[in-house]
Amino acid sequence: MKRIVNVSGKDQLKAFIDFPHDLYKDDPCYVPELFIAQRDLLTPGKHPFHEHSTIQLYLAYDGNKIVGRIAAILNKNHNTFNNTRDGFFGFFDVINDAEVARMLFEQADGWLRQQGVTAAIGPANFSTNETCGLLVEGFDTPPAAMMTYNKPYYSALIEAAGFGKKVDILAYRFGADGYDDRSVRVKDTMLSRLKQKGITIRPVNVKNFKEEVRQIRNVYNNAWDKNLGFVPMTEAEFDYMAKDMKMILDTDFCLVAEKDGRAIGFALAIPDINEVLINVKRGRLLPLGLFKLLFGLKKVKGIRVITLGVEEGFRKLGIEACFYASIIEAYRKKKLTRAEASWVLEDNAAMNNALLNIKGVPYKKYRIFEKAL
Template structure:
């Protein structure tokens, strides 16, 4: 008989984190999340999200066998900043069974209703600053760094449970030699033009990482403030994320646009660490995972262009093209084979058209869904 258990201790949390490994053990494209990172994220006191918001994780059982998991999430900062009353669901994984999916989703919905929230949005793991959305097109390979992955049947489970599209997200792929590198060739001219406005583009100073990260945080929160459902990171949340990114970051792919010492834009591409994580069994760093992480990081052949933002008043000056061009130059110099630009909003032509013009291939789509709780 199927039933739900609310996760309430460390042992159950371990089972919650490990469930996807069982579900996808025959799927060659599945990339396990690092266990320690997931444990910290979901443990109050470990991740700064828990200082302003709350969640409850649940496991679905069929007899003694785990058949699904979900988290019900109340993100107070999201609701305050956007003037909404949303609830989220995240960390959703389920066998291909509608009864199980309904049981999980209804349990999460009831938790959100008890907190008088009006809508249920997801999958979103805390906020759109974190891993979010459902893969709906492009199941032919592993996800790149910090992008979601799920079986194709998830969309049907959610739609039959009453969820409908809120927004679609896009991922574009570039392959070596198969893109327009005009912006790369124009970098020198673009930089000279920007210099006349006292704007310079430089690599991040890793030795002064803390101060650099604080400046980037300010730009990040300003540059994305009009994006759908965006919620600025708290200082602690940004520092937490920056600390994680620093471990995989390549300074050649972290660029800052600066005018008279003030950061006005930045771009960040990260090595596709999933090329290594896919080989780390069940996301465990010990006994062999850490060795693989340390020794194989230099062999990564791809990047994810994760962020590119310019604050109001500095857009359309050529900063964006210059940042892209410098990333392409670094990509070429390192003889990498692929890059993914992700994610972008489906309707954001201001970003999507330039990506397509330089040869980006729309190869994956993701969806955030919602359902009214009233």
């Protein structure tokens, strides 16, 4: 008998987190999420998202076997900032069974309606500030760090539950030498021009990390505020994320543009730790997973360019090109062989054109869905 249950207690939360490991056990592209990170993300009091918003987790059973999961998410800060009444679904995983998927969405939709929302959007875990989007093209390679992965049949199940496309987001691939290095060749000239305007570009200062994070958060909340679905990160949320990032941070790939001592832009690329995590069984760091992670980081050959942005009023001065040039130089110096730039909204013409101009290849496409409630 198929049924849906509300997740409660540590054992059910553990089962919720572990379900994908069983669903994808024979999939060579699946990368397990770290159990500790997922547990904290989903636990009120552990992650700062819960200070302002609410989630409800559900598991689907067929008899005594777990066959699906979903989270219904009320992101109150999103609705306040965007003046909307949206709800989200996330952490969606299910066997290839339309009935089970329908039952999961009925539960999630019902909970969202009780919160007074008028539309369901997803997948998002919990917003566009975290992992989001359903993979719809590019199933032949594992996801890069902090990107999603799912079975190809998911899109049909989501559409059968009444959802339609809201927007697609793209990931671009670069090989060892498959990029245009014009920005590197003109970097010194551009830096000289920026200096005349009082603008400098430098690596992040980890010795003054707290103040750096504060300034970067201001840039993030200012430079991305026009993006679809954007919601400003609270100080606690940004600090939480920065603390995690610091553990794998390479300052050659974390750059700050500033004018008169104030940050006005930043770029961040991180090692593609999924090259290591793909071998960490069921996302457990203990007893051997931590060893694999620490030693595996030294062998990582890929990066993911996560963020590259400049505040309005300072764009198109050459800051973005200098960011690209510096990342390319570090990429060459470290003899890396693969890079991904992600993600980019399909209608962000400026960023898509910039990546195409340096010979980026769009190789994965993700979709965010929406339906009226």
